[in-house]
Amino acid sequence: MVTMDPQIWLAAFFTIAATSYAFRDNAVFKFAEYTFIGVAAAHQIVMGVKNIRDYGWTKIMEGQIIYVVVFVLGIMLYARFHRDYYWMYRFPIAFLVGNGVGISIRAAIHSDFIVQVSETARTPLIAGDAMGTINAIITFVGAVTAIFHFIFTQEKLHVGAVGWIPKIGRWMMLLAFGASFGNTVMSRFGMYQGRVVFLLREWLQVI
Secondary structure, three states, X not given: OOOOOHHXXXXXXXXXXXXXXXXXXXXHHHHXXXXXXXXXXXXXXXXXXXXXXXXHHHHHHOOOOOHHHHHHHHHHHHHHHOOOOHHHHHHHHHHHHHHHXXXXXXXXXXXXXXXXXXXXXXXXXXXOOHHHHHHHHHHHHHHHHHHHHOOOOOHHHHOHHHOHHHHHHHHHHHHHHHHHXXXXXXXXXXXXXXXXXXXXXXXXXXX
8 A cells, every 4th residue: 555645755756756867858857856956955055054153153152252263254255256356255265275175185194095004014914714814915915016006206116027016006906996886886776776665665565
């Protein structure tokens, strides 16, 4: 028996509308797309106002005057819409870009380089079982050869008797990229599988 819950019917409609794009672009899909964009934009506006109130205005009312600087920078962003005061827009953008890049570089170097290298060096090549030993050797060889691939200041490392080392590193990276892409595709299929189960169980109630 099909449920009569309007929320489930609404979710089922948008699920089917979004899936209809797999056949061809149509008006139903566009309606679902525009609705999603509108709801997402409205949600961002509401959350933005809430964050300004909770993390900005409340702090100022508590006596933390330093948050006035944040408000001033935020107001200066709107100077981009004025021809004469457009130059003021560059200061908050420079602050945002610099802060974001600084945090991203620090996090990337720590998580993608330092931690990876330290964990690779810490992992014993001879594990308790055969599969663990094979995984440890592959990880070690992949890490070392990939690092050799990016040493461009020493041309002799890419030619001659040791030229096979960076080539193995390149193949290792291609395998890693392929595995990452495959994992992404599988996760997307898993998400859509959940929507199909929702349609059959919650909406149509046939399973």
